Amino acid sequence: MMNFVNVKDVKNFNGQEVTFRGWIYNLRTSGKIWFLLLRDGTGLIQGVVSKNDTTEEIFNKKDILTQETSVTVTGLIHEDRRSPGGFELIVKDIIIHQIAVDYPIALKDHGVEFLMENRHLWIRSRKQWAVLRIRHTVYYAITEYLNENNFFRFDSPILTPNACEGTTTLFQVPYFDLGYAYLSQSGQLYLETGIMSLGRVYDFGPVFRAEKSKTRKHLTEFWMMDAEAAFVEHAENMQIQEELIRFVIRKVLDKNLSELEILERDVEKLRKADAPFGKMTHHDAVDLLRSKGSEINYQDDLGAQDEFLLTEHSDVPIFIEKWPKEIKAFYMKRDPENPNLVLGDDLIAPEGFGEIIGGSQREDDHDILLQRMQAENMPIQDYQWFLDMRKYGSVPHSGFGVGLERLVTWMSGVQHIRETIPFPRTIYRIQP
Amino acid sequence: MMNFVNVKDVKNFNGQEVTFRGWIYNLRTSGKIWFLLLRDGTGLIQGVVSKNDTTEEIFNKKDILTQETSVTVTGLIHEDRRSPGGFELIVKDIIIHQIAVDYPIALKDHGVEFLMENRHLWIRSRKQWAVLRIRHTVYYAITEYLNENNFFRFDSPILTPNACEGTTTLFQVPYFDLGYAYLSQSGQLYLETGIMSLGRVYDFGPVFRAEKSKTRKHLTEFWMMDAEAAFVEHAENMQIQEELIRFVIRKVLDKNLSELEILERDVEKLRKADAPFGKMTHHDAVDLLRSKGSEINYQDDLGAQDEFLLTEHSDVPIFIEKWPKEIKAFYMKRDPENPNLVLGDDLIAPEGFGEIIGGSQREDDHDILLQRMQAENMPIQDYQWFLDMRKYGSVPHSGFGVGLERLVTWMSGVQHIRETIPFPRTIYRIQP
Numbered sequence: 066m067m068n069f070v071n072v073k074d075v076k077n078f079n080g081q082e083v084t085f086r087g088w089i090y091n092l093r094t095s096g097k098i099w100f101l102l103l104r105d106g107t108g109l110i111q112g113v114v115s116k117n118d119t120t121e122e123i124f125n126k127k128d129i130l131t132q133e134t135s136v137t138v139t140g141l142i143h144e145d146r147r148s149p150g151g152f153e154l155i156v157k158d159i160i161i162h163q164i165a166v167d168y169p170i171a172l173k174d175h176g177v178e179f180l181m182e183n184r185h186l187w188i189r190s191r192k193q194w195a196v197l198r199i200r201h202t203v204y205y206a207i208t209e210y211l212n213e214n215n216f217f218r219f220d221s222p223i224l225t226p227n228a229c230e231g232t233t234t235l236f237q238v239p240y241f242d243l244g245y246a247y248l249s250q251s252g253q254l255y256l257e258t259g260i261m262s263l264g265r266v267y268d269f270g271p272v273f274r275a276e277k278s279k280t281r282k283h284l285t286e287f288w289m290m291d292a293e294a295a296f297v298e299h300a301e302n303m304q305i306q307e308e309l310i311r312f313v314i315r316k317v318l319d320k321n322l323s324e325l326e327i328l329e330r331d332v333e334k335l336r337k338a339d340a341p342f343g344k345m346t347h348h349d350a351v352d353l354l355r356s357k358g359s360e361i362n363y364q365d366d367l368g369a370q371d372e373f374l375l376t377e378h379s380d381v382p383i384f385i386e387k388w389p390k391e392i393k394a395f396y397m398k399r400d401p402e403n404p405n406l407v408l409g410d411d412l413i414a415p416e417g418f419g420e421i422i423g424g425s426q427r428e429d430d431h432d433i434l435l436q437r438m439q440a441e442n443m444p445i446q447d448y449q450w451f452l453d454m455r456k457y458g459s460v461p462h463s464g465f466g467v468g469l470e471r472l473v474t475w476m477s478g479v480q481h482i483r484e485t486i487p488f489p490r491t492i493y494r495i496q497p
Numbered sequence: 498m499m500n501f502v503n504v505k506d507v508k509n510f511n512g513q514e515v516t517f518r519g520w521i522y523n524l525r526t527s528g529k530i531w532f533l534l535l536r537d538g539t540g541l542i543q544g545v546v547s548k549n550d551t552t553e554e555i556f557n558k559k560d561i562l563t564q565e566t567s568v569t570v571t572g573l574i575h576e577d578r579r580s581p582g583g584f585e586l587i588v589k590d591i592i593i594h595q596i597a598v599d600y601p602i603a604l605k606d607h608g609v610e611f612l613m614e615n616r617h618l619w620i621r622s623r624k625q626w627a628v629l630r631i632r633h634t635v636y637y638a639i640t641e642y643l644n645e646n647n648f649f650r651f652d653s654p655i656l657t658p659n660a661c662e663g664t665t666t667l668f669q670v671p672y673f674d675l676g677y678a679y680l681s682q683s684g685q686l687y688l689e690t691g692i693m694s695l696g697r698v699y700d701f702g703p704v705f706r707a708e709k710s711k712t713r714k715h716l717t718e719f720w721m722m723d724a725e726a727a728f729v730e731h732a733e734n735m736q737i738q739e740e741l742i743r744f745v746i747r748k749v750l751d752k753n754l755s756e757l758e759i760l761e762r763d764v765e766k767l768r769k770a771d772a773p774f775g776k777m778t779h780h781d782a783v784d785l786l787r788s789k790g791s792e793i794n795y796q797d798d799l800g801a802q803d804e805f806l807l808t809e810h811s812d813v814p815i816f817i818e819k820w821p822k823e824i825k826a827f828y829m830k831r832d833p834e835n836p837n838l839v840l841g842d843d844l845i846a847p848e849g850f851g852e853i854i855g856g857s858q859r860e861d862d863h864d865i866l867l868q869r870m871q872a873e874n875m876p877i878q879d880y881q882w883f884l885d886m887r888k889y890g891s892v893p894h895s896g897f898g899v900g901l902e903r904l905v906t907w908m909s910g911v912q913h914i915r916e917t918i919p920f921p922r923t924i925y926r927i928q929p
Contacts, residue, residue: 071696086728088693088890106696107647117926135890163861163891185690185882186889205640215539216502218633222920223655223703224668224718226927236656236670238680240923241707248670255920258617260696261520262626264503265537270702271655277671286656295538297519298782376675383823429595450617450929458520459595459617487656488687492673495658495883 067139073109073153075142085110085154088189089130091172093096095472099127101156103138103150105355108323109191112138112154126159132172133165133189154280156270185497195324195485199317199471201407204269207290207467208315210309211267217294219259219266221252223273226447232450236285248273253464254451256293257427260462261454267292269469277492281481282369282419284470286490293464299398299408301424302463303384306412306422307342309467310382314339317476338415343383347406350375350385366392374416383423386410395437397425412466418475426467455456499571504540507574507584516571517542517586521562521603523599531559533579533588534674535570540755541623544570544586551589553796558591561776564604565597565621614919617929627756627918631749634903638748639722639899642741643699648724651691651698653684655705658879665815668717670706685896686828686883688725689859692894693886698755699724701901709924713913714801714851716902718922726897731830731840731858734895738844738854739774742901744812748773749908762910766812770847771828775815782807782817805849814853820841827869831856842897850907856897893919 067084070077094100098115116124118140128335130136140154170186172497180187187193208218224238224246240246240319252268259266269290274281297305314335317325325332345353354361354371361371367385376383387406390399397407409425428434434455445452473485483489488497499516502509519537526532528827532549547554550572562568572586584747586835602618612619619625640650656670656678672678684700691698701722708715729737746767749757757764777785779795784805793803799817819838822831829839841857860866865888870877905917915921920929 086892087696104692133735134889135892158512162893163887167888168889177705183882185885187686187693188690197651198649204650205644208637208640211636217630218636219919220631220703222718222922224705224922226929236672238668238670240668240927241709243925243927255617258620259919260538261618263622263629264519269651273656277673286654288652428650434778437748450615454619455595455601456595458565460518460567461594487651487691490656492652493675495672495675495678496655497658 066204066205067137070104072103072110072150075108075110075150077142077183079152080142081356082139082141082157083154084137087135087389089132089134089136091132092127092130094127097166099124099140101130102252103136103154104189105416108150110150110152110154111148112140112156114156114159118155123156123159126161129164130159130161130344131144131165131168133163135165135384136160137162154463180490181494182496183482191327191451192479195321195327195482196473196477196479197487198324199321199477200469200485202317202320203313203473203476204288204469205262206313207309207469208269209288209316210312211292214265214297214305216265216267217254217259217263217295219268220270221249221268221291222258223249223270225249236273236275250274251289251466252291252292253466254448256291256464257451257454257462260293260295260460261458265292265294265297276451279492282367283482284482284486284489284491286480287486288469290467290469291464292466293462295460295462295465297385297426299410301466302426303386305411306384306410306465307382307426310342310412310421310472311339313472313476326479328479330476334413334416335476337380338382340381341387342412343379344492345375345383345385347385347389348387354423364389364391367411367413369417369419372413372419376413376415376417382415384410385413393425395441395443396434397429398428399433410465414471414475416475416478419471419476420468421471421475422465422467424463426461426463429459429461499569503584504535504542507517507542510574510845511576511584512574513548513572514571514589516569518569518650519567521564521568522545523564523927524559524562526559531556533562533570535568535586536621536626537630542582542584543580544572544588546588546591546798550587553887555588558593561596562591562593563600564591567597568592568596569594569811579917612816613915613921613926614623614928619920623759624911625754625916627759628905628911629753629919630754630756631753631909632901632917634749634752635745635905635908636720636901638745639741639901640701641748643722643724643742646697646737648699648726649691649695651688651695651700652702653681653687653691653723655680655681655702656905658744666706666920667709681897682706683726684723685719685898687745687882688723688896689883689894690888691928692725692892693890697724697729698724710922712801713905713915714903716914716918716921716923718756718900719918722899722901723896724898725894727894729858729895730893731818731842731895734856734858734897735776735818735842736844738816738897740815742774742844742853742904743771744833745904745908749799759910760909760911762908766848767908770814775811775842777807777815777817778819779817779821780819796823799845800841801851804845808847809888810846810848814847816847817847825857827873827875828859828866830860831865840895846903846907848907848910850901852900853903853907854897854899856895858893858895861887861891861893863891891921
């Protein structure tokens with residue numbers, strides 16, 4: 066009987082004979098001894114193959130093993146501080162499943178186009194593996210925080226008859242005899258109906274933007290968590306956002322230190338970000354930017370450069386709140402202290418990673434909301450169900466959306482959002 | 498200062514003055530005393546308003562309160578076994594947020610079309626609320642089991658260039674200058690690439706079928722969990738499926754007893770299903786069906802009536818394994834003991850709830866897989882990335898898919914799948 070174990074659990078098996086199943090990551094020979102790096106999905110371990118510990122037949126497998134060949138390897142676990150991970154395997158037996166011939170991604174640099182074309186293989190590389198594991202942690206940290214704080218999952222539909230934010234960036238789908246459906250850009254409006262049943266709700270699924278942007282921050286398909294809560298107002302809304310993000314930081318630091326090391330992420334910067342967040346109004350942000358030489362105006366949205374300037378000397382993310390109503394969505398509630406402003410907030414990550422959350426208190430007065438929708442020439446008939454929320458038991462409520470890939474980009478410190486999702490979709494790419 | 502609490506936590510506040518925020522679910526007057534049923538998203542509590550305990554002004558609010566009016570209600574928690582939930586609220590104060598006028602869904606029966614048209618309001622009804630809370634439990638029970646068993650979340654793309662199961666049921670989306678994208682029907686093929694990076698992976702997102710079916714088991718948009726694991730073969734694959742489903746049953750019984758009661762679900766049937774599952778080959782299943790008078794043949798797929806006949810006397814779900822290769826997908830591995838069969842399994846729920854899982858060991862030999870794809874006239878060029886998995890370190894592996902809504906239908910005992918998702922999409926419905 067083989068004692069199958071995972072590399073991640075190796076410390077529990079010191080001195081024991083165990084069997085790993087995985088793939089050859091690298092090989093190195095040194096005369097009477099050779100080394101293999103084995104990866105099994107949970108981690109990497111070095112195996113030592115010497116003529117003393119195994120048969121001639123096994124020893125000679127060095128001549129046929131190649132990178133990515135699939136193997137079952139049995140040996141003795143041996144603590145060794147010099148080894149990566151602190152343990153090595155004294156190999157006794159190697160069973161080969163399938164020999165990989167001419168694996169296209171060698172352990173050297175390739176061009177991005179080549180790697181994207183081979184994304185199905187690129188994900189096996191250490192850095193991609195590390196980012197995908199951090200993505201897993203971030204996804205579940207978000208849901209864990211929400212589940213523990215009385216939010217219920219409420220999956221909003223992807224096929225929708227109307228658009229939340231404009232129509233020029235919508236993917237359009239012929240839908241039987243009903244004309245067209247549109248791929249959702251945000252579940253927010255649906256979530257607002259959910260709070261009237263469940264109190265606090267969220268969704269966390271793919272959203273779609275048919276944007277022709279090709280920056281390193283844009284994907285056409287990405288994952289968004291939208292949360293919405295009844296009886297929560299602007300200040301508490303920001304408080305929930307801050308607690309959520311700090312919870313995520315702590316989970317990543319707790320579970321992914323070795324992944325962060327692989328990515329050469331400055332962990333100290335993440336540690337420092339788990340502290341009370343900054344907060345300033347949009348007006349004060351513009352003041353600050355102008356004092357730094359920017360020509361931004363008081364009615365302008367913030368660009369990437371503005372976000373960088375605002376956070377460059379901050380260890381923590383910064384909320385920008387109370388925005389001019391003209392540059393924010395129709396559903397945001399006016400600031401009772403200044404009707405030209407809305408109770409919206411953007412949360413800007415430090416280190417130039419940009420916006421990670423957008424949120425607001427929502428307009429809960431039927432007539433004010435209707436007027437705004439009319440002013441924006443929205444098709445009222447199609448939104449009657451949404452207006453119903455203000456007719457039948459309207460309550461003060463707030464919500465926010467977190468872009469999963471943007472948050473993972475910040476946590477992992479990678480430079481391009483395309484590395485934070487298994488199969489990125491951009492304006493030029495839908496393969497593989 | 499108001500002491501805001503949730504109805505679900507009421508037992509912790511016996512004898513204390515607390516404040517709830519929510520909606521009026523029902524009103525009942527009885528001379529010098531009247532009763533309100535308040536729902537706050539976490540549960541229902543009865544409030545008692547008597548002239549002795551409050552002011553005349555508050556007492557008279559019975560004349561303006563209506564169903565679904567939003568309120569903040571303060572009072573004294575009082576244990577009372579006759580009350581629903583075991584506690585009642587002796588009301589001292591009521592603040593009205595917004596009075597609902599002519600709420601369309603009264604506490605009586607409505608036609609299904611009307612309810613579907615008003616799905617955004619229907620979800621407030623007790624039974625719909627209960628089903629959605631069970632859905633939340635089921636979703637997270639599935640992920641909890643997987644996360645604890647070394648599976649990593651690996652979100653497969655929704656916009657895909659090729660189809661996993663035929664092309665006639667695909668939603669087609671114009672995609673910039675690249676022609677068309679198709680909405681994913683299953684992430685399985687992508688997950689097979691993920692196991693080579695992470696060992697064990699799953700996705701859990703929306704999938705789409707442009708089917709013209711209009712049975713009570715069909716939606717055009719539904720949620721699917723696909724899992725895939727390296728070095729797992731057919732028998733272990735079924736073992737994982739059984740453990741997963743039994744874990745889900747226990748979680749629902751642990752967290753949703755009151756919801757199951759609202760739904761009048763026979764809880765004993767769920768309890769009994771948490772026992773070793775049945776197992777028979779497709780051939781034996783056909784034998785059994787024929788002995789019961791069915792005219793099914795040995796090359797036929799099972800219909801809903803067959804699934805019912807097979808499980809009608811079973812307390813537990815039943816695996817049907819080893820299917821004729823002709824009626825299963827190209828990627829399933831042949832049974833080494835009989836090349837006319839594949840190592841696939843369907844898991845059939847008892848009580849006529851039908852298939853809840855489909856799984857199989859996957860073909861891991863490059864040349865056999867290629868031949869099968871050619872035999873089915875698949876566009877090989879488009880699947881080169883998939884074939885790559887068999888060229889670069891192929892390993893034995895298996896996987897399965899769980900339909901979330903079908904599983905919730907069984908758990909909650911509702912008769913129609915449309916009640917198990919917040920906003921169901923069918924061939925005739927994309928609103929609201």
